Amino acid sequence: MTGLFKIGDTVSVTGCGSCEVVSHVGGGGQGEVYRVRWNGHDYAMKWYHSASATQRQRDILQELLRIGTPGPDFLWPLELVDRKGTPGFGYLMPLRPANFKSIEALMAGRINPSFLSLIDAAINLVKAFRQLHTKGLCYRDISFGNAFFDPATGGVLVCDNDNIGASNAAYTGILGTPDFMAPELVLGKAKPNIKTDLHSLAVLLFYLLHVGHPLMGRRVLSIKCWDAAARIRLFGEAPQFIFDPVSRANEAVDLREDTTGETGGMALTYWRLYPTKLRDVFTKAFTHGLSAPGARMTELEWLGALSDLRNRIFRCACQTTNFFEGDAADDTVRPACWRCKKPLHRPWLLRVGSDTVVLNADSRLYNHHFRNSAAGFCDFSTALAEMTQNPGDPNVWGLRNLGKDKWVVTAQDGALIDIEPGRAIPLRQGAKIGFGLSEGVII
Amino acid sequence: MGLSDKWQIVAESVRGTAHVRSGLPNQDAVAFYPPPLAASDGHKRLWAKTGSLALLAVSDGHGSPRCFRSARGAALAVQTAIEETRILLRKGLKGVPAPSRKKEIEQRLPFRLVRSWRNAIEQDLRANPFTEPELASVNPNNPFTAYGATLLLAAVDRDFAFFLQLGDGDMVVVSGSPPVSYEPIDRDASLIANETHSLCQDKAASLCRFRYYCFSCKDDRPALILVSTDGYSNSFSTRTGFLQAAPDFLRFALETTPDELHQKLGTWLQETSENGSGDDATLGLIYRGGGNKL
Numbered sequence: 001m002t003g004l005f006k007i008g009d010t011v012s013v014t015g016c017g018s019c020e021v022v023s024h025v026g027g028g029g030q031g032e033v034y035r036v037r038w039n040g041h042d043y044a045m046k047w048y049h050s051a052s053a054t055q056r057q058r059d060i061l062q063e064l065l066r067i068g069t070p071g072p073d074f075l076w077p078l079e080l081v082d083r084k085g086t087p088g089f090g091y092l093m094p095l096r097p098a099n100f101k102s103i104e105a106l107m108a109g110r111i112n113p114s115f116l117s118l119i120d121a122a123i124n125l126v127k128a129f130r131q132l133h134t135k136g137l138c139y140r141d142i143s144f145g146n147a148f149f150d151p152a153t154g155g156v157l158v159c160d161n162d163n164i165g166a167s168n169a170a171y172t173g174i175l176g177t178p179d180f181m182a183p184e185l186v187l188g189k190a191k192p193n194i195k196t197d198l199h200s201l202a203v204l205l206f207y208l209l210h211v212g213h214p215l216m217g218r219r220v221l222s223i224k225c226w227d228a229a230a231r232i233r234l235f236g237e238a239p240q241f242i243f244d245p246v247s248r249a250n251e252a253v254d255l256r257e258d259t260t261g262e263t264g265g266m267a268l269t270y271w272r273l274y275p276t277k278l279r280d281v282f283t284k285a286f287t288h289g290l291s292a293p294g295a296r297m298t299e300l301e302w303l304g305a306l307s308d309l310r311n312r313i314f315r316c317a318c319q320t321t322n323f324f325e326g327d328a329a330d331d332t333v334r335p336a337c338w339r340c341k342k343p344l345h346r347p348w349l350l351r352v353g354s355d356t357v358v359l360n361a362d363s364r365l366y367n368h369h370f371r372n373s374a375a376g377f378c379d380f381s382t383a384l385a386e387m388t389q390n391p392g393d394p395n396v397w398g399l400r401n402l403g404k405d406k407w408v409v410t411a412q413d414g415a416l417i418d419i420e421p422g423r424a425i426p427l428r429q430g431a432k433i434g435f436g437l438s439e440g441v442i443i
Numbered sequence: 444m445g446l447s448d449k450w451q452i453v454a455e456s457v458r459g460t461a462h463v464r465s466g467l468p469n470q471d472a473v474a475f476y477p478p479p480l481a482a483s484d485g486h487k488r489l490w491a492k493t494g495s496l497a498l499l500a501v502s503d504g505h506g507s508p509r510c511f512r513s514a515r516g517a518a519l520a521v522q523t524a525i526e527e528t529r530i531l532l533r534k535g536l537k538g539v540p541a542p543s544r545k546k547e548i549e550q551r552l553p554f555r556l557v558r559s560w561r562n563a564i565e566q567d568l569r570a571n572p573f574t575e576p577e578l579a580s581v582n583p584n585n586p587f588t589a590y591g592a593t594l595l596l597a598a599v600d601r602d603f604a605f606f607l608q609l610g611d612g613d614m615v616v617v618s619g620s621p622p623v624s625y626e627p628i629d630r631d632a633s634l635i636a637n638e639t640h641s642l643c644q645d646k647a648a649s650l651c652r653f654r655y656y657c658f659s660c661k662d663d664r665p666a667l668i669l670v671s672t673d674g675y676s677n678s679f680s681t682r683t684g685f686l687q688a689a690p691d692f693l694r695f696a697l698e699t700t701p702d703e704l705h706q707k708l709g710t711w712l713q714e715t716s717e718n719g720s721g722d723d724a725t726l727g728l729i730y731r732g733g734g735n736k737l
Binding site: 179228 | 530531534535537538539541542543544545546547550551553554555557558561633645646647648649650655656657659660663
C-alpha cells in the first residue's frame with residue numbers, strides 16, 4: 001500500500017528520456033497516479049495495475065496519442081511510460097491544477113460555487129464532449145469522478161481519458177460507471193457510442209445542477225442489497241426519472257424523509273428553483289431519452305438550454321440568484337426570492353431573436369445573443385455588451401457597446417441613433433436596438 | 444518479518460476512568476468480521492482469524508447530555524456498518540469489474556451506512572421510546588442526536604483495502620519493508636478543537652471521508668491496520684509518538700498469540716485512560732499474523 005514507486009524512482013518516457021517520481025498522488029480501480037518531473041516540468045503519471053495493463057489498453061493509448069487532444073479541457077495522454085523490472089506501463093498527462101474540484105466535492109458541500117459557475121461548468125462540459133464527439137470518438141465512462149471544474153470560473157477539465165475510443169467499436173473494456181450508463185448499455189444491448197455518451201452527459205449535467213442522480217429516487221429505499229440485479233433494474237430494465245411527469249413510483253424523496261440526500265432530496269430543492277424550460281429538457285432526457293437513444297438531448301440542444309438558463313439568471317436585491325420564469329411576452333416573475341422571501345422586482349429584459357435575457361447589473365452579452373456567428377455559440381470569452389450605470393445618476397442603467405461595430409437605436413419618434421463602440425444606450429422600455437444582424441427590444 | 448497471508452483481528456474497548464467515576468457507561472463500540480471465534484463477553488476476547496475479507500468498525504458515542512443514548516448509537520453504528528459493508532462487498536460487488544469497484548463502494552457505502560444506522564435507531568426508538576426525563580433533553584429538530592456517534596471503518600480484502608471515516612478517531616496503516624506507518628485518511632481540516640462530525644447529522648453520508656487502495660501485488664497488502672477512538676490517540680503527547688505505536692503493535696503481535704495480544708491491549712488501554720484523558724478508549728487491529736502461534 002506504499003505504491004509501486006518510491007520518490008526519486010525514474011521511469012522511461014517512450015523515446016523521450018525519463019521522468020522522476022516526485023510524490024504519490026492517489027490510487028483508483030485501474031492504477032496509481034504519481035506526480036513526476038519530466039524535462040523540468042511536473043506532470044501526472046498514471047501507472048496501471050497489472051490487471052488493467054493489457055495490450056488493448058496500450059493500443060488505446062497509442063491511438064489517443066496519435067489523435068491528439070480534442071481541446072484544452074482534456075487532460076490528454078502525452079507520452080507512454082515503461083520501467084524495466086516493473087510490471088505494466090503507464091502514461092504521462094498534464095497535472096490537474098488545485099483550483100479544479102470534483103463534483104463529489106460539490107455533492108459533499110465542500111465547495112459552494114455560484115449558479116453562474118455551475119451553469120458555465122455545464123456549458124463547458126457539453127462543449128468538451130461535443131469536441132470529442134465531432135471526431136467520432138466516445139468517452140465510454142463519463143461520470144462525476146472524471147470531470148473537474150473550477151468553482152470560481154466554471155472552467156472544466158476532463159480526466160481519465162484512457163478509455164476513449166471510436167463510437168460503436170467492438171470493445172471489451174470499461175463499459176461505464178453503472179449510474180451513468182445508458183439503459184441499453186446496462187442491459188448489454190449496445191456497445192458504447194456517442195448516443196450512450198449523451199445519456200451519461202445528461203446524468204452528469206443533472207448531478208451538477210441538482211446535486212443528485214436523476215434515476216435514484218424512492219425505489220432506492222427498497223433496495224436491500226445493492227447488487228447487479230438492483231443496478232440492472234434501476235438503470236437498465238426499468239429506469240424512471242425522479243421527476244417523471246406521469247408516475248411517482250420513483251419520485252424524489254424529501255430530505256425530511258431521507259436525510260442522506262441519496263434519493264433526490266437535494267434535487268427536489270434545486271428542481272423547484274430552475275425555470276420550466278430547463279425542467280422540460282431534463283424531463284425529455286430522462287423520459288423519451290431513456291428508451292429512445294435518438295431522442296436524447298444533443299450537445300447543441302444542451303448548449304441552447306443552458307444558454308437560456310444563463311440568460312435567465314436574475315439577482316434579487318439580496319444578491320441571491322433566482323431564475324426569471326416568464327418569457328418576453330409574459331410579465332410573470334417569481335413572486336419572491338427563494339432565499340430572502342422578499343418580493344422580486346421586475347428586471348430589465350432584452351428580447352433578441354427567440355432569447356430573453358435578464359439584464360442584471362453585471363450582465364454581459366455575447367456573440368450568440370446577436371447571432372453574429374454560429375461558430376461562437378456559447379463563447380463567453382469576448383463580451384459585446386455590458387450593463388453600465390450612469391455616472392451622474394446611479395439609478396439610470398444603460399447597455400454599453402463593447403464590440404467593434406456600431407449599434408443603431410430606433411427612438412420612439414422613429415429617429416435612428418448610432419451607438420458607437422464604447423458608448424452606451426440608456427435602458428428604456430420599448431427601445432429597439434439593431435445589433436448588426438439581429439434586433440433587440442428592451443422590455 | 445514472517446507475515447501470514449491470513450488476517451488476524453484483535454480489538455478491545457475499555458470504559459474511561461472518568462466514566463467510571465461519574466457512573467457513565469462505556470460509550471465506545473467495536474465490531475468486526477468475521478465474528479469472534481469464541482462467544483464474546485462484552486468487549487472481552489474480541490479476536491478472530493480471517494480468510495480473505497476482514498472488516499473492523501469502531502464508534503465513539505458523543506456522550507454529551509444531548510447524546511444521552513450515544514452508547515447505544517455507537518453499538519448500532521458498528522453493527523450496521525459491518526453488516527452493510529459485508530453485504531455490499533460479498534453480494535453487491537459480484538460481477539463488478541475491478542476497475543469499477545472503488546467508485547461503486549465510494550458512491551454507495553456512505554449512504555447505505557447512514558441510512559441503515561438511522562433505520563436501526565428508529566427501530567430502537569420504537570422498542571424503547573424516550574422516557575419522560577429523556578424527552579427534556581431531546582433535540583426537537585433532530586431526535587437522532589440522542590444517539591450521536593462517530594464511525595470508523597477499515598476493510599481489507601484479497602486485492603484491495605478501503606477506509607471510511609465520519610467524525611474523529613484514528614486509523615493507521617503499517618506496510619512495506621522496513622515497515623512504515625501512515626494515516627490513510629488525512630485529518631479533517633474543517634474540524635477544530637473537539638468538534639466532530641456525526642452519524643446523526645443531516646447529510647452525514649456526504650461528510651464521510653474515504654480512501655481506497657488497490658494492491659499492486661500480494662506483498663503490497665498492509666502488515667497492520669489500527670483503528671481507534673480518539674480516547675487512545677489523545678493520550679500521546681505527539682502525533683509522531685502515536686504513529687510509532689502502530690509498528691510496535693505489529694512487532695508485539697508477531698511475537699505473541701492473539702490471546703496474549705488481546706490481554707495486553709486491555710491493560711494498555713486501561714493505563715491509557717487512567718493516565719490520559721479519562722475517556723473511553725477503543726482500539727482494533729487487523730494484521731497479518733505470524734500464523735505459527737495460533
